[in-house]
Amino acid sequence: MTPPYQDLSRFTMPENFRGRPGWYVQLWWVVEALLFRPSPQFLYGWRRWLLRAFGATVGPGVVIRPTVRTQFPWKVSIGEHAWIGDDVVLYSLGEIHIGPHAVVSQKTYLCTGSHDPEDPSFPIFSLPIYVGAQCWLATDVYVAPGVTIGAGTLVGARSSVFKDLPAGKVCMGSPARVVKDRVTGSVPAEKNEHP
Amino acid sequence: MTPPYQDLSRFTMPENFRGRPGWYVQLWWVVEALLFRPSPQFLYGWRRWLLRAFGATVGPGVVIRPTVRTQFPWKVSIGEHAWIGDDVVLYSLGEIHIGPHAVVSQKTYLCTGSHDPEDPSFPIFSLPIYVGAQCWLATDVYVAPGVTIGAGTLVGARSSVFKDLPAGKVCMGSPARVVKDRVTGSVPAEKNEHP
Amino acid sequence: MTPPYQDLSRFTMPENFRGRPGWYVQLWWVVEALLFRPSPQFLYGWRRWLLRAFGATVGPGVVIRPTVRTQFPWKVSIGEHAWIGDDVVLYSLGEIHIGPHAVVSQKTYLCTGSHDPEDPSFPIFSLPIYVGAQCWLATDVYVAPGVTIGAGTLVGARSSVFKDLPAGKVCMGSPARVVKDRVTGSVPAEKNEHP
Numbered sequence: 001m002t003p004p005y006q007d008l009s010r011f012t013m014p015e016n017f018r019g020r021p022g023w024y025v026q027l028w029w030v031v032e033a034l035l036f037r038p039s040p041q042f043l044y045g046w047r048r049w050l051l052r053a054f055g056a057t058v059g060p061g062v063v064i065r066p067t068v069r070t071q072f073p074w075k076v077s078i079g080e081h082a083w084i085g086d087d088v089v090l091y092s093l094g095e096i097h098i099g100p101h102a103v104v105s106q107k108t109y110l111c112t113g114s115h116d117p118e119d120p121s122f123p124i125f126s127l128p129i130y131v132g133a134q135c136w137l138a139t140d141v142y143v144a145p146g147v148t149i150g151a152g153t154l155v156g157a158r159s160s161v162f163k164d165l166p167a168g169k170v171c172m173g174s175p176a177r178v179v180k181d182r183v184t185g186s187v188p189a190e191k192n193e194h195p
Numbered sequence: 196m197t198p199p200y201q202d203l204s205r206f207t208m209p210e211n212f213r214g215r216p217g218w219y220v221q222l223w224w225v226v227e228a229l230l231f232r233p234s235p236q237f238l239y240g241w242r243r244w245l246l247r248a249f250g251a252t253v254g255p256g257v258v259i260r261p262t263v264r265t266q267f268p269w270k271v272s273i274g275e276h277a278w279i280g281d282d283v284v285l286y287s288l289g290e291i292h293i294g295p296h297a298v299v300s301q302k303t304y305l306c307t308g309s310h311d312p313e314d315p316s317f318p319i320f321s322l323p324i325y326v327g328a329q330c331w332l333a334t335d336v337y338v339a340p341g342v343t344i345g346a347g348t349l350v351g352a353r354s355s356v357f358k359d360l361p362a363g364k365v366c367m368g369s370p371a372r373v374v375k376d377r378v379t380g381s382v383p384a385e386k387n388e389h390p
Numbered sequence: 391m392t393p394p395y396q397d398l399s400r401f402t403m404p405e406n407f408r409g410r411p412g413w414y415v416q417l418w419w420v421v422e423a424l425l426f427r428p429s430p431q432f433l434y435g436w437r438r439w440l441l442r443a444f445g446a447t448v449g450p451g452v453v454i455r456p457t458v459r460t461q462f463p464w465k466v467s468i469g470e471h472a473w474i475g476d477d478v479v480l481y482s483l484g485e486i487h488i489g490p491h492a493v494v495s496q497k498t499y500l501c502t503g504s505h506d507p508e509d510p511s512f513p514i515f516s517l518p519i520y521v522g523a524q525c526w527l528a529t530d531v532y533v534a535p536g537v538t539i540g541a542g543t544l545v546g547a548r549s550s551v552f553k554d555l556p557a558g559k560v561c562m563g564s565p566a567r568v569v570k571d572r573v574t575g576s577v578p579a580e581k582n583e584h585p
Binding site: 038040041042061063081082083101102103106107134136139140151152154157158168170173174182183184185 | 199200201202203204217221224225228284286304306310312313314315317337339355357369
């Protein structure tokens with residue numbers, strides 16, 4: 001079969017796609033495997049330090065579990081007091097920005113990389129992901145490349161987010177859609193009257 | 196941004212939420228990492244013994260794979276001859292009860308923990324999960340906190356169960372819904388006439 | 391409760407279901423844990439060699455990540471220049487055939503095994519999976535036992551494929567359905583006019 005769709009022998013990595021030399025990338029993966037992943041859960045400060053040592057911006061009080069995997073820490077920023085849960089993957093071929101006090105729950109996958117399916121050489125590209133301050137992405141949420149999730153929005157468990165979501169909403173499903181406003185005990189009463 | 200939705204600096208763990216002292220929880224995780232997870236697949240008796248040593252109720256003949264992860268074994272009960280497949284997570288912040296002869300297939304996630312999204316201090320809570328006798332949760336099923344699945348019910352691969360499911364049904368989807376009665380070769384013929 | 395649905399004490403593995411003696415299967419899992427999984431990402435040739443040593447057919451130029459898990463390599467064939475991404479599971483109780491230049495992206499699960507839910511002895515069986523040449527299964531796709539995906543077809547992230555999909559399409563959802571023709575820069579213009 002002559003390839004009309006994908007001829008992966010023609011694939012090439014764009015220059016400096018990873019943003020660091022190859023040996024540095026490999027070094028991070030060794031460090032992640034040997035020093036980050038086996039660390040006891042309560043050593044949150046140690047893991048923040050490791051990520052910062054490899055170029056991540058990590059605010060004070062960030063809670064990140066040992067089972068989190070970070071593709072390229074130098075493309076990640078995490079605001080103060082945010083939580084990153086068990087088995088979360090920060091697939092940061094492109095930039096990932098997680099706002100302060102946001103919660104990214106277990107098994108959630110933030111995917112910044114994709115390929116152009118119309119070009120048989122299957123060129124790789126990345127688009128940044130922005131998770132707003134005080135968002136909550138619940139268990140096993142998928143976020144696609146280029147997506148921005150507005151501040152305070154809650155995305156329900158097992159949802160898949162393919163397009164931007166506005167701020168202050170509860171969203172669910174695959175693809176994730178707005179279900180209702182997010183209610184909070186600290187906002188004025190009139191705001192809480194939305195269904 | 197003043198936090199209207201989540202101020203995680205105010206989060207506190209409720210007293211005795213885990214049901215065991217902190218050192219005991221850490222000890223379990225070390226034991227799981229060093230003795231449970233690397234054990235060869237055929238050592239089912241060894242893994243049953245480890246779980247029981249940390250307070251789980253595990254019936255005879257239970258088949259549990261080395262890649263299973265158990266948050267707090269002392270909150271788990273598994274009936275005789277049940278199977279727990281590869282990469283299953285028993286996220287037992289609350290109690291998880293799995294009935295005899297039930298099958299929990301690979302990658303299934305039983306999630307007993309959640310947070311109140313309306314309270315900015317983001318309080319954690321747990322609700323128990325009950326998987327009935329002779330249920331089959333197929334590959335990569337998600338079960339939400341507080342859910343009871345009736346005996347004998349089959350939940351199809353990749354389904355997400357957010358609400359209780361009745362006994363003796365085949366259920367599918369996200370959210371999982373009843374599709375039909377579960378037919379079985381050993382029940383009277385008239386029961387098999389349901390679509 | 392007398393078991394009408396599942397009596398797992400009556401379960402037996404069919405003779406030679408795995409296609410190799412028990413010690414050989416265990417040996418593969420030890421090799422996978424100690425030699426395949428910890429290998430640095432760039433050692434693609436080493437991992438191809440290991441899979442071939444255990445009976446897999448692996449074409450030249452195949453890119454397979456260290457986090458891939460292969461149940462029984464002797465039931466797997468992967469065509470030239472295909473890619474198998476991070477955390478992919480090739481659950482090859484039955485045969486898995488992946489065509490040349492196909493891409494199986496991260497977290498995708500190819501499941502060839504199932505059970506007869508109408509027989510209380512819960513007999514296991516397997517059905518082969520065929521992923522056509524130049525297909526792209528994107529992140530976290532599930533493929534059910536017995537499914538054939540036609541050449542060049544793109545299955546979107548987080549989709550679940552329960553039935554065969556035709557060639558040259560873009561498919562999405564759970565269950566995955568055809569959304570449109572797959573367009574490619576190298577096909578004649580008239581083919582690109584489909585929506």
